[in-house]
Amino acid sequence: MERKTTLKELAKILNVSISTVSKALNDSSEINPDTKARVKEVALANNYVPNELAQSLKGKKTKTLGVIIPEVLSQFFAKSLHGIETMASSLGYKIIICISNESVQKETESLNILVNTNVDGIIMSLARETQATESYDHFKKVFDYGIPIVLFDRVSDTLVCDKITVNDREITHKAAMELHNSGCKNIIYLSTIYDTSVDKQRQIGYTSAMKELRSKPEILHIKDYTYFEENLLKVLKKSNVDGIVAADELSAISAMKTALNHGYRIPEDLSVIGFTNGVLGENFIPSLTTVEQYAEEQGRTAVELIIGRIQKTIAAEPVHRIIKTSILHRNSTRQSLALQK
């Protein structure tokens, strides 16, 4: 049960003042090179490591980033977290992680904890409830104290700060068009991530494609997986659906499962395009054609942005970085008719 060595102890051993030790270790130009060398040697021999609490108390920087995500069990957020952790630790920052569980209350608590804990910046993706109810009062403190914040994936116009999203509208439009070009006549939009900003954007992209194709858009939101099969089947039959654009990975897989269990062949009778490149879609049979969202890259970019903001190396006005996604073609869709010839 050793205690950590302090500057005071080193000073005593070296017979110099605490100030000298501190300056020597910080490579101050004020200090004689020989003294520096001696100090450093003794510090090393005594396993000296500065007490970060004390340093932070003076310097006001904690080299800590707060991260709030709605959940960690979906591949998208797990991957973003991985990207955040990798980049942060490579740049010498620690991360405190909070999971909001889609709830405003937990998000509020998390924000308070992060503020009180003196994080240098916050990276987050909004809870569904926050987006559904448009509650943003709990951000007041963060803005009052001028703590930089970057939002990724689930963002809001109400919050003026740096943001990272993907080109949701275009890619969803493209996904719907691809289904059409591969021969699908009745394409629906399926989502279980209702009430989120990304869901809205993807809906818009889908709807605009339907408009272009002069087809009636059909949007199916399923809020509870308990009734997933039942709800989906009803629509599949009623509208003779042969194409699905699903707003997330799990709903895409669940749709395929339901369809296969009821005699549909995929992609012949029903084609599906989902979102997120995760193990689920990769390993399902048939494997899922999906929108690669570059989750890890989003995480890494978020860290770069927030650190740029903390160190004031980027321009004052808020940045909105839009990451270009692409469609990863696998086996849940057919080739486009044009290509088949």
Added chain:
Amino acid sequence: MERKTTLKELAKILNVSISTVSKALNDSSEINPDTKARVKEVALANNYVPNELAQSLKGKKTKTLGVIIPEVLSQFFAKSLHGIETMASSLGYKIIICISNESVQKETESLNILVNTNVDGIIMSLARETQATESYDHFKKVFDYGIPIVLFDRVSDTLVCDKITVNDREITHKAAMELHNSGCKNIIYLSTIYDTSVDKQRQIGYTSAMKELRSKPEILHIKDYTYFEENLLKVLKKSNVDGIVAADELSAISAMKTALNHGYRIPEDLSVIGFTNGVLGENFIPSLTTVEQYAEEQGRTAVELIIGRIQKTIAAEPVHRIIKTSILHRNSTRQSLALQK
């Protein structure tokens, strides 16, 4: 860009000393109830929150837990992390998360960061490389400083500390016996999590079952998913395999995928039992019969243990908590023959 209110400022407003303010806010019995009330009122009105850095610098407690996991993309670790976060935040602790990426070096860095950051305790699961090379020197500092540590899932006898594991041997034994009882003749053990303590335990359980059945054990370790299909098929054919006990979720699913792609029917021709109750196994067709490891519970228990250790509310000798698992029967296995009658 407000600054946070300090005790000094409150003291000035109230015309009392800093000590009085501090004691009043901490509900010290020394202070006059009326004074307390006045102080609290003003504190509230000024949005006072104590500076945790200063408090920690005095009190030596940071109310922060360090967590190191080998990866976050597997459901098992994502679920444990979720359990850890939930329990920790409900008990007023923050968590700093580090991902070792299975590497000793990253694990060492993470440990150093957590020590330097003055976490009150550490919860971790060892990196594969750490277990493979039996490198434990990087733990010296943690033990020297007496920072409590609890290991879960991937543990080591070399490290004397609290541990949480599951009954790996028994349950793997049981899994193999169940396959046998359902009619499987040639049961192999498949694993991609080679070199880990859990893999070893599960192997032992499997081997003991084979011994009991007077069958020759066959253990297949695949270290690289690139050659998964090739390696597995060779063994499936050579040994006429009709049962697989897989040490983790992904290898179980990959095995089913390979088998299905090569004409095997599951569970008729080949039965599979995996580990971890995750979305992958739940959604695959057929759904995976698997060992429920109660990952979230492991996470929650880890938090309880470490906090008990920090607050010294548990006995001095190291605790080893063994969580009883169970087999979740789904569609990748047949009923036992006994039950079929």
Added chain:
DNA sequence: CTGAAAGCGCTTACAG
């Protein structure tokens, strides 16, 4: 080039 002093924002033994 070195050191004494003040201060970051708290807590707590000690005096009164």
Added chain:
DNA sequence: CTGAAAGCGCTTACAG
């Protein structure tokens, strides 16, 4: 019941 003082472990303007 209230307050002055010391101290947690640092950094940094200021003196010498």
